[in-house]
Amino acid sequence: MRLNQLQDFIAVAEHGSIRAGARARDVSAPALTKSIRQLEEELHVPLLTRTTRGVVLSRYGEAFLRRARLIATEARKASDEMRQMLGARNGVVRVGATGGPAHLLLPAVLTRFRAQHPDVLVCIDSGVYPMHLDDLRAGVMDMAVSPVPDEGIEREFTCEPLYNNDSVVVAHREHPLRHARRLRELVGSDWVLTGQRMQGPGAAILDAFREHDLPLPRVAVRCDTIGMIQSLLQDRHLLCMLPRQLVPGQLAAAGLVPLPIEDPLPSHRVSLIYRADSPMTPVAAQFATQLRREVHYLTHLPDSPLRRPA
8 A cells, every 4th residue: 555545545535536636636547547446456445436426435435534634644744744853944734723712822823933934834724623623633633722521532632721711691782681690681582602512612501501400592593703703793682602701802892792690601621632642743833832832921911811800
């Protein structure tokens, strides 16, 4: 089994046909067909099923694709690491970040990192942590900065705590319930949910209502993009539970305010997450160091957004 065979197979799987995969790999279609046929013969299983519309993965192909992507990614990282150890400072760093950490940490981190490594491409992927874990597991993402559920995540990942993500209920300052002090006053309201799951980070409001034996909130919109949530909350009848650290800046400027809820609200630990069994490339490790330094700096500011209110 050769690396180029894996790359040929990945290209066909991602592009949906031999012809498109050959174009992506800059080889002829017959050469690509031969490469994959040899791979199937070596594995003793069919990886692709040919149809009139192209090719689809067999169940063997779906399982093999996960391994192939990981091998190809690790090979690329190994090559990048050797070049960077020899002095090269280009390459790619891919980071997953949920809305809170993305707005709180990444602007300053990117400014400093770019000043030191102007030739490194930094790719920021939004989304919620289950999506990040899939990409981390596949080796295509170097690290993620995200709140994690109370039960933690799989042991294959290192989960390095950074700060506590305290929750507040946010609404437009003209929302009719903006002065509510108890969650029970919000029963029957329409909510923006920031995750796809029914509990944990992104679904903190559902957890809060369950904790207080209240009917589950009515979810009107699911959205994990802070900019879009900011626009959605211009509707005077929508509520959202968001990290407290986001409120004083951009959200306040958009006319959004935290409700003075006195009931205890969920808090999740924001962590730096990366694969435990695969070292980062040198430039990715330096990006992670900048993240840690930014958290340390913010934590020690007198009016730090990471400090919990007294």
